[in-house]
Amino acid sequence: MVFATTSDCQLAREMLLQVAKESVGEYLVEAQTSWKTISDNFRSENPPLEPTVALVVNAGSLEFTVDYVVDYRKRTAMKDRLFAKIVQEVANSNGRLGWASSGVTVISQPVTPDAVEIRPSSATRSAGHTAGSH
DSSP states (O other), rough: EEETSSSOHHHHHHHHHHHHHHHHHHHHHHHHHHHHHHHHHOOOOOOSOOOEEEEEEEEEEEEEEEOOOOOOOGGHHHHHHHHHHHHHHTSSTTTTTOOOOOOOOOOOOOOGGOOOOOOOOOHHHHHHHHHHTT
C-alpha cells in the first residue's frame, strides 16, 4: 500500500494490521495447528504466522507491505478481501490517510501548425528514387 507522506503513519500501520488479522483470522488457527504438528514431528521452530506490516519511505511516499499466511487456493479471494477493506478504511479515515499520487502528470496541449514539420521518411525517399529510376 502506498500512502502520501501527509498520512498518519501510525494509523496506517494499525489499520493494515487490523484488516490483515480480521481477514486471515479463520485460516490462522488452522495454520498454527499444522505448524505445531510439523514442529513436534521434525523438531523445528514454529515460524511467526501472525500478519506483519513493514514500512519503507520511498520517493516521497509511505510504502507499507503486509505479510500474511493464507491457503494457496484462496490467495486471489483473500487479496481482494484485503484490498476492499483497506480502500474502505482509507475512505472512512476522515482525511487522516491518503493515497500517494503518481509522479507522472500528462498534460494535453493542442499542436500548433508551427510545431509540426513534415519530412518524408527514408522509406518514402527510397520508394520515390526507385520509382524514378525505371
